[in-house]
Ligand code: SF4
């Protein structure tokens with residue numbers, strides 16, 4: 001999932017302090033699972049903003065809404081009828097949802113209520129860790145299902161580097177060395193032969209360096 | 223034992239303090255409560271294992287939010303006791319009552335009230 005983290009309430013107040021009709025807009029997908037932008041977090045943030053305005057002696061309306069997703073036209077259309085009433089929208093979907101909302105509601109300021117962090121997993125409740133950087137040419141088949149692009153600090157494809165120590169990465173003892181994990185896993189699935197081969201130069205043109213990316217599929221287009 | 227505690231304290235019963243969410247506390251403050259305190263079982267003695275620890279974390283979160291919006295975070299507190307300890311229950315109630323008296327009424331209470339009247 002896309003993992004996001006809440007922005008401090010103080011920062012969000014800065015964005016909207018001069019508006020008097022605000023919509024806090026959540027998303028039912030990834031950000032709900034990582035407890036940063038779902039219905040509950042919408043309720044908490046909206047409540048905080050209402051208290052802020054009340055304490056300032058200012059009359060402001062802060063409404064709450066949570067859409068199924070903010071990255072699809074059909075769900076974003078659900079606020080078409082009400083969007084114009086608002087002077088500001090605080091979206092607590094991931095950066096994708098925030099932008100799509102802003103694109104769709106061109107004349108209303110849309111502010112981010114979260115920091116979008118990475119693509120990752122819920123290791124345990126309250127702990128999310130990165131697994132993928134969407135490099136666009138997945139090599140997991142050769143690395144035992146462990147991604148050196150996102151999990152090795154140097155993104156090296158023929159690791160480990162000289163800094164790998166007792167299973168930890170040299171940047172921090174708390175971080176497991178991705179290449180140690182790769183070797184252990186290749187051993188477990190009896191594919192150490194893959195480790196013996198030098199990895200060819202990776203095609204990075206599909207990574208972010210090539211500018212914004214798109215996927216176009218004729219087979220599913222209408 | 224017939225003990226009395228301040229009449230300003232209104233009790234909301236929940237099966238476990240772990241049931242109390244950040245949202246419940248914020249809504250109560252928003253609606254004009256002068257203070258909230260959660261009384262849970264002693265730490266390590268929760269029937270559901272972590273209910274009271276979760277409650278403490280949530281109280282801390284609410285305190286942080288109150289600070290952020292410029293309201294006094296001391297209005298929200300967490301207490302722990304063993305369920306049979308009535309004198310301690312009274313002590314906490316008195317302590318909270320004194321704290322709120324010192325702080326004065328919830329600053330947004332008047333607004334919350336007039337909004338309620340408008341809605342009615
Ligand atoms: S190799 Fe690329 S696509 Fe595959 S998991 Fe790693 S970053 Fe993601």
Ligand code: SF4
Nearest residue numbers: 152161164169177178
């Ligand atoms: S120690 Fe391992 S994870 Fe860290 S930079 Fe070197 S190879 Fe990558």
